[in-house]
Structures are given as C-alpha cells and as structure tokens.
Amino acid sequence: MIGNFPITVDLPSEEILSSCIHCGMCLPVCPTYNMTFDEVSSPRGRIRLIKSVLEGSLEITETFIHEMNFCLDCQACESACPAGIKYGSLVEAARVQIENSDKVSQLSKFIKKVLFRKVIPNFRFLKFLSKLLRLYQKSSLRRAFYKIGLLKVFSKKLPEIDKLSPKISYFFSDEIFPEFVEAKNEKRFRVLFPVGCLMNVMFADVNKDTVELLTKLGCDVIIPPNQTCCGSLQSHNGDMEIARTLAKKTIDLFVRYDFDFIISNSAGCGAFMKEYGHLLQNELAYAERAKVFSSKVKDIMEFLYENFDISRYEFLNNSIITYHDACHLAHTQKIVDEPRKVLQQIKNLNYVPLNEATWCCGSAGIYNVVKYDYSMIILERKMNNIKNTNAKIVLTGNPGCLGQLRYGAERFNVDVQVLHPVTFLNKIISNGKI
Numbered sequence: 001m002i003g004n005f006p007i008t009v010d011l012p013s014e015e016i017l018s019s020c021i022h023c024g025m026c027l028p029v030c031p032t033y034n035m036t037f038d039e040v041s042s043p044r045g046r047i048r049l050i051k052s053v054l055e056g057s058l059e060i061t062e063t064f065i066h067e068m069n070f071c072l073d074c075q076a077c078e079s080a081c082p083a084g085i086k087y088g089s090l091v092e093a094a095r096v097q098i099e100n101s102d103k104v105s106q107l108s109k110f111i112k113k114v115l116f117r118k119v120i121p122n123f124r125f126l127k128f129l130s131k132l133l134r135l136y137q138k139s140s141l142r143r144a145f146y147k148i149g150l151l152k153v154f155s156k157k158l159p160e161i162d163k164l165s166p167k168i169s170y171f172f173s174d175e176i177f178p179e180f181v182e183a184k185n186e187k188r189f190r191v192l193f194p195v196g197c198l199m200n201v202m203f204a205d206v207n208k209d210t211v212e213l214l215t216k217l218g219c220d221v222i223i224p225p226n227q228t229c230c231g232s233l234q235s236h237n238g239d240m241e242i243a244r245t246l247a248k249k250t251i252d253l254f255v256r257y258d259f260d261f262i263i264s265n266s267a268g269c270g271a272f273m274k275e276y277g278h279l280l281q282n283e284l285a286y287a288e289r290a291k292v293f294s295s296k297v298k299d300i301m302e303f304l305y306e307n308f309d310i311s312r313y314e315f316l317n318n319s320i321i322t323y324h325d326a327c328h329l330a331h332t333q334k335i336v337d338e339p340r341k342v343l344q345q346i347k348n349l350n351y352v353p354l355n356e357a358t359w360c361c362g363s364a365g366i367y368n369v370v371k372y373d374y375s376m377i378i379l380e381r382k383m384n385n386i387k388n389t390n391a392k393i394v395l396t397g398n399p400g401c402l403g404q405l406r407y408g409a410e411r412f413n414v415d416v417q418v419l420h421p422v423t424f425l426n427k428i429i430s431n432g433k434i
C-alpha cells in the first residue's frame with residue numbers, strides 16, 4: 001500500500017524502469033502511442049508519470065489527467081512487457097488518485113457517483129431507465145430528432161454517440177429464467193451464472209443463449225435473484241470504494257449456493273471477479289472467501305475448452321468466420337487460444353484469423369463516448385482488418401466490443417454480422433446454422 005492509497009499497487013523499481021529505455025517492446029502494441037508517436041502517450045511514458053504521482057514527486061497536472069484518460073486500459077502493454085510490469089493496476093490506481101483530487105469538477109464527480117453508485121448497481125432502477133431508453137430508441141421522436149438535427153444543437157457528436165449506444169433488449173434476462181434451470185442432458189456440472197448489469201438489459205439475448213447452451217451441454221444453471229453489478233465498471237472509472245462494496249455484495253449472495261463454477265460471458269466482468277481475491281486481500285472477513293470465489297470464476301470459452309468436446313457438431317453455412325479478442329479476455333485473463341480451439345472443433349468451420357486480433361477495438365468501457373474521435377480512429381483500423389478477412393461473421397466475447405463492432409460495421413460499411421461466441425455455438429448445436 002502507498003500511504004492511504006485505496007488499492008494495492010506494485011510500483012516498478014528504478015532498476016526495472018531504467019531497463020525500459022532499452023526495451024520498448026510495449027510501443028508497437030500500444031494503440032495510443034501508434035496514434036501520436038509521442039513518448040508521453042506510450043506505456044513506459046505513462047508508467048514513469050504514474051510512479052512520480054503516486055510517490056508524490058509530481059503533482060496531478062492536466063497532462064497527467066489527459067494521459068490517464070487517453071489510455072484505453074487495454075493492457076496490451078502488460079501482455080508485451082518482459083519485465084512483468086502490472087500496467088493495468090497502475091493506471092487504475094492513477095485514475096483513483098485523479099478522482100479523489102480537486103482537479104475533477106464537482107459536477108463530473110456527482111454525475112459519476114449517481115451513475116456508478118445509484119443507477120448501475122440497482123437493477124430495478126436500471127431496468128426502469130432502460131425501459132424509458134427502449135421507448136425512445138423505438139419512437140418516432142428519435143427519428144424526428146435526427147431529421148431536424150436537434151441532437152447536434154447540444155453537441156456535434158451527439159447523434160453519433162446516440163447511434164453508438166447498444167439497443168436495449170426487448171426482454172431482460174433476469175426476468176425470463178427461474179432461479180434454477182436444469183440440465184437438458186446428462187448432468188455434468190452445477191454452475192452459477194451472473195447476468196451482469198449491462199448484459200442483462202442490453203444483451204439479454206446473449207444471456208439467454210448462454211443459459212441454453214450450458215443446459216444443453218449438461219449443466220444445471222443457478223441464476224440468483226437480486227443480483228447486483230460486479231463492480232468492474234466502477235473500478236475502471238476510479239471508484240474503488242463502491243467497486244469493493246459491490247464485490248462483497250456479490251460474494252455474500254453467491255456463496256449461499258452450492259456450485260462448481262461461476263460462468264461469465266462478459267470479459268470485463270469475468271476479469272474483475274477473478275480479481276476479487278486480490279481486491280479484498282486486506283479485509284479479514286472476506287479475504288479467504290474472495291480467494292475461493294475468484295478461483296471458481298471461468299469465462300464461458302475457457303470453461304467449454306476445459307470440459308467439453310463439441311467436435312460432433314457441424315457448421316452448415318460456408319460463411320467465413322473470424323474472431324476478435326476482447327482486451328479483458330486476451331490481456332487481462334490471458335485467454336487467447338481457448339476460444340479459437342473451441343470454435344475450430346466444429347466441423348466445416350471456415351475460420352480465417354484476424355490480423356491484429358488482440359488490438360483494442362476502441363470501446364474500452366466508456367472510452368468510445370468520452371474520447372469519441374480517438375475511438376473512431378482505432379475502430380476504423382479494426383474494421384479494415386475485419387473487412388480484409390472477407391468474414392461474414394465476427395465473434396467476440398465482451399458486450400463493449402459487440403456494441404462497438406456493430407456500430408463500426410454500419411459506420412465503415414462492412415458487411416459483417418457481429419455475434420458473441422455463445423450465440424454462435426448455441427445455434428450450431430441446435431441446427432448447425434446461423
């Protein structure tokens with residue numbers, strides 16, 4: 001711990017940092033450095049800044065704030081770093097420091113507090129607001145706003161940001177399943193499924209596919225009622241206090257059940273729940289339970305790879321399929337080969353690898369909203385790579401990437417369907433077709 005800093009961070013030693021000068025392996029993989037070619041926007045430039053601020057030798061300056069927000073927290077640099085510098089926890093610590101400083105306006109703090117503390121964790125309220133948003137998204141009012149250019153009055157980018165927000169699902173996944181859903185075939189596992197905050201209201205179809213797929217493969221699925229958000233969004237936006245509270249609530253709720261694994265279909269949530277053990281290591285009442293909890297968390301593709309053989313299923317279309325790695329799956333959870341190996345078990349799958357598959361798509365939490373222009377530069381690069389595969393279907397395992405790539409297909413005119421791998425697999429297992 002550094003001073004009264006609210007999370008545990010391992011600052012790299014001066015010795016490691018001096019080796020950075022001759023290394024630079026993180027530079028070619030960093031999307032922001034590749035936009036500016038400015039050392040200060042590179043991982044090693046930022047690490048130096050963060051260390052100075054956390055040690056108190058540098059004030060929080062405008063440059064520091066810009067760099068911490070310009071960074072996508074994609075953690076590609078962490079995967080590339082031979083010295084094992086934990087960049088992700090450094091940038092998140094820096095964001096907490098910024099949020100706690102007087103450099104952030106009271107209004108911005110208030111909006112974030114309401115959003116991350118009152119709206120997102122409260123599923124009832126979140127669903128109520130989602131219903132209103134769904135009405136707006138379907139209404140002629142929205143079309144009229146576009147026609148008369150009303151959104152542009154507030155901000156030139158608002159119409160694009162409005163299009164970028166994923167559509168609210170026509171049902172909410174926590175309302176369609178009972179607490180226990182029985183395995184359809186011979187029972188193999190008993191798993192617990194967190195529906196997620198945004199997944200529940202914006203990607204309810206993916207949650208439905210997940211539960212269906214798991215039961216078809218022989219899993220009893222537990223869907224605890226009264227779930228809350230896992231805390232991932234809050235931690236990435238610098239509010240560790242509420243992130244920790246939500247982690248504890250989630251543990252308290254889930255440990256009431258008897259299960260083999262907790263299955264996540266959202267890379268960001270899975271990555272964060274795997275971190276609970278570390279997050280709560282200094283809290284006596286939770287440290288041990290959090291460690292056990294985290295050891296049971298599996299991403300759905302990791303779980304399928306480790307436990308199932310799906311090689312008897314066949315893909316009956318001849319469309320080319322490709323796969324984009326979500327950063328929180330590839331760089332945070334180090335799950336890269338598993339999804340590809342699961343997919344490649346399917347007979348007649350015309351799989352074409354995606355160039356720069358582990359390069360961020362520019363979604364990165366709320367980055368595509370707050371840094372829209374940079375996000376679009378990154379997205380264009382991704383969509384060009386997808387176009388070059390001639391794929392008709394691109395698969396990706398995170399809600400942020402799903403929304404961003406769907407928007408990218410429309411904006412950059414790429415004829416590709418963007419699906420979560422579980423949606424794809426559920427359909428293949430049902431009838432071999434998409």
Ligand code: SF4
Pocket residue numbers: 029030031032033041042043046070071072073074075076077078087
């Ligand atoms: S997290 Fe991503 S954007 Fe940030 S410094 Fe590392 S590679 Fe660059």
Ligand code: SF4
Pocket residue numbers: 019020021023024025026027043044047077080081082083084085
């Ligand atoms: S890869 Fe690691 S050691 Fe090398 S320059 Fe980047 S941060 Fe420094």
